[in-house]
Amino acid sequence: MKTLVWVEHDGKVVKDATLAVVTAASKLGDVHLLVAGSGVDAVAAEAAKIAGVGKVHVADDAAYAHALAENVAPLVVSLMGDHDAFLVPATSNGKNIAPRVAALLDVMQISDILSVESEDTFTRPIYAGNAIATVQTKDAKKVISVRGTAFEKAATSGGSGTIEAVASTGEKGLSTYVGSEIAKSERPELTSAKIIVSGGRALQNSENFHSIIEPLADKLGAGVGASRAAVDAGYVPNDYQVGQTGKIVAPEVYIAIGISGAIQHLAGMKDSKTIIAINKDEDAPIFQVADIGLVGDLFKIVPELTEKL
Amino acid sequence: MKVLVPVKRVLDYNVKPRVKADGTGVDLANVKMSMNPFDEIAVEEAIRLKDKGVTEIVVVSIGEQKAQETLRTALAMGADRAILIVSEEKVEPLGVAKLLAKIVEEEKPDLVILGKQAIDDDNNQTGQMLAGLLGVGQATFASKVELASDSVTVTREVDGGSETEKLSLPAIITTDLRLNEPRYASLPNIMKAKSKPLAQKTPADYGVDVSPRLTTLKVVEPAKRTAGVKVADVDELVAKLKAMGVAK
Ligand SMILES: Cc1cc2nc3c(=O)[nH]c(=O)nc-3n(C[C@H](O)[C@H](O)[C@H](O)COP(=O)(O)OP(=O)(O)OC[C@H]3O[C@@H](n4cnc5c(N)ncnc54)[C@H](O)[C@@H]3O)c2cc1C
Numbered sequence: 001m002k003t004l005v006w007v008e009h010d011g012k013v014v015k016d017a018t019l020a021v022v023t024a025a026s027k028l029g030d031v032h033l034l035v036a037g038s039g040v041d042a043v044a045a046e047a048a049k050i051a052g053v054g055k056v057h058v059a060d061d062a063a064y065a066h067a068l069a070e071n072v073a074p075l076v077v078s079l080m081g082d083h084d085a086f087l088v089p090a091t092s093n094g095k096n097i098a099p100r101v102a103a104l105l106d107v108m109q110i111s112d113i114l115s116v117e118s119e120d121t122f123t124r125p126i127y128a129g130n131a132i133a134t135v136q137t138k139d140a141k142k143v144i145s146v147r148g149t150a151f152e153k154a155a156t157s158g159g160s161g162t163i164e165a166v167a168s169t170g171e172k173g174l175s176t177y178v179g180s181e182i183a184k185s186e187r188p189e190l191t192s193a194k195i196i197v198s199g200g201r202a203l204q205n206s207e208n209f210h211s212i213i214e215p216l217a218d219k220l221g222a223g224v225g226a227s228r229a230a231v232d233a234g235y236v237p238n239d240y241q242v243g244q245t246g247k248i249v250a251p252e253v254y255i256a257i258g259i260s261g262a263i264q265h266l267a268g269m270k271d272s273k274t275i276i277a278i279n280k281d282e283d284a285p286i287f288q289v290a291d292i293g294l295v296g297d298l299f300k301i302v303p304e305l306t307e308k309l
Numbered sequence: 310m311k312v313l314v315p316v317k318r319v320l321d322y323n324v325k326p327r328v329k330a331d332g333t334g335v336d337l338a339n340v341k342m343s344m345n346p347f348d349e350i351a352v353e354e355a356i357r358l359k360d361k362g363v364t365e366i367v368v369v370s371i372g373e374q375k376a377q378e379t380l381r382t383a384l385a386m387g388a389d390r391a392i393l394i395v396s397e398e399k400v401e402p403l404g405v406a407k408l409l410a411k412i413v414e415e416e417k418p419d420l421v422i423l424g425k426q427a428i429d430d431d432n433n434q435t436g437q438m439l440a441g442l443l444g445v446g447q448a449t450f451a452s453k454v455e456l457a458s459d460s461v462t463v464t465r466e467v468d469g470g471s472e473t474e475k476l477s478l479p480a481i482i483t484t485d486l487r488l489n490e491p492r493y494a495s496l497p498n499i500m501k502a503k504s505k506p507l508a509q510k511t512p513a514d515y516g517v518d519v520s521p522r523l524t525t526l527k528v529v530e531p532a533k534r535t536a537g538v539k540v541a542d543v544d545e546l547v548a549k550l551k552a553m554g555v556a557k
């Protein structure tokens with residue numbers, strides 16, 4: 001089987017999420033990559049070095065500069081004559097593009113896979129991860145999004161892919177990119193952080209979140225996450241949200257502070273290796289999944305913890 | 310302007326899903342069902358656009374007869390008219406998107422607002438598929454919608470922050486959590502909704518083949534985590550962190 005993996009990048013470097021997809025794709029067959037963007041020679045060269053990669057298709061055109069699904073999907077379709085499966089990371093861009101491709105190919109997408117059982121059979125979470133379904137597809141071509149935390153990352157070196165330019169399918173004129181506000185942070189990205197410190201509604205306001213959660217994260221070199229309640233209340237930006245409808249994370253250590261542990265939150269972090277919870281309510285559901293729990297007032301505990309580390 | 314809002318009936322988000330012992334799926338017998346939360350947000354957004362030139366809101370659901378309740382809820386919130394496409398079998402996102410494409414051809418809405426994902430199967434596909442089938446623009450994960458006479462500007466929640474796109478109409482939007490806070494229907498509006506029109510159709514009426522492409526072989530519970538230990542104080546926690554090598 002020949003697979004085509006959509007390479008997520010920021011115009012300069014390949015994003016980590018792509019590496020887990022390469023691993024998933026390699027379980028199906030040969031791995032080819034698609035680098036679409038504007039001025040992406042460096043990205044293509046980097047992608048060609050990923051271990052196990054064959055061809056790297058490069059589509060360099062302004063139409064692909066912002067990964068607009070309306071432009072990228074026809075490009076993917078133009079390459080699917082030669083490929084049997086199209087795979088994307090289950091990131092916001094991946095989720096935006098892949099179903100459009102699936103519809104154009106008249107196939108059912110398999111979302112957020114956790115494992116490859118065979119060429120046509122996969123496991124995936126449903127009901128916020130409260131159930132795991134094993135699904136088999138009848139479609140000849142497969143369109144798949146891959147949960148990044150479920151697969152090892154392919155090595156970023158050792159590969160010797162061959163770079164091949166492909167023709168642009170052009171600007172479709174259906175949508176225009178206006179702008180973006182991407183938060184710049186020195187901290188590790190949530191989806192690749194080894195340690196995550198997460199805060200919930202209990203933090204009460206943005207000042208507390210910054211003065212209590214962040215120093216602890218800094219001490220541990222950790223990424224910072226949040227519950228939906230903390231995001232909705234405006235303590236932190238939306239991309240901090242961990243959960244069913246936020247980011248799915250699985251760090252070595254996840255520290256949940258003042259988070260109750262609603263199923264939608266657990267859906268995003270319960271595959272973390274070690275979960276530590278700090279909550280003043282000893283019956284909070286978060287303690288049912290926590291490896292280490294500390295009952296008490298976070299406003300006392302967390303500064304003391306930061307101090308003693 | 311006309312807006313179409315597809316709404317799905319799903320297990321209420323407050324109910325803990327239980328996997329059936331025979332491994333065929335999640336038990337939906339005698340549990341509370343509600344409108345998919347993202348679809349409530351979609352209905353709410355459509356209603357708010359009524360001040361901005363929207364004159365009619367049509368809601369549509371594909372599912373069993375009981376999905377009528379979900380449509381009545383949307384009508385009580387403020388939608389004008391409903392269509393139920395009855396299918397006792399589960400219809401996958403591709404089939405749903407094909408049916409919606411037919412309705413769009415018939416109704417010619419300027420905007421279709423869907424939820425970003427249904428919280429039962431967590432697919433996150435239907436809106437993007439519909440946009441692909443129709444060959445129109447799509448703005449997924451919307452946190453802000455600004456409607457003009459021939460275009461819509463949408464702010465989207467993406468990894469790392471937000472992104473803004475402008476689409477020409479007709480266009481497809483899928484909602485994210487922070488787009489708005491859906492209203493509760495008032496009692497008088499619930500009464501009024503009972504007499505709003507609700508048309509019943511079948512997939513065959515639209516000539517769409519909705520036979521599934523995926524077969525669910527089994528559904529199991531995820532590996533369970535067990536509760537660990539409680540530590541008494543910060544010193545004990547620090548000791549644990551040190552033992553794990555997390556702290557020096
Ligand atoms: C469709 C849908 C999708 C959702 N998706 C997500 C998602 O992706 N991610 C997500 O997180 N949520 C999500 N939610 C929301 C979820 O249901 C919960 O409402 C949310 O996770 C609660 O956040 P919280 O734990 O911070 O707040 P709360 O539930 O209010 O919990 C606060 C906790 O802090 C504790 N506390 C208070 N004061 C202190 C103190 N001084 N010291 C120590 N502890 C204290 C309390 O005991 C309590 O346990 C979703 C909901 C819906 C309907």
Ligand SMILES: Nc1ncnc2c1ncn2[C@@H]1O[C@H](COP(=O)(O)O)[C@@H](O)[C@H]1O
Nearest residue numbers: 315316371423424426427432433434435
């Ligand atoms: N059976 C259905 N009936 C009506 N709308 C649906 C149905 N299935 C999905 N949708 C719409 O598509 C969105 C995304 O669903 P999904 O792609 O299944 O995660 C939902 O939020 C609904 O707006």
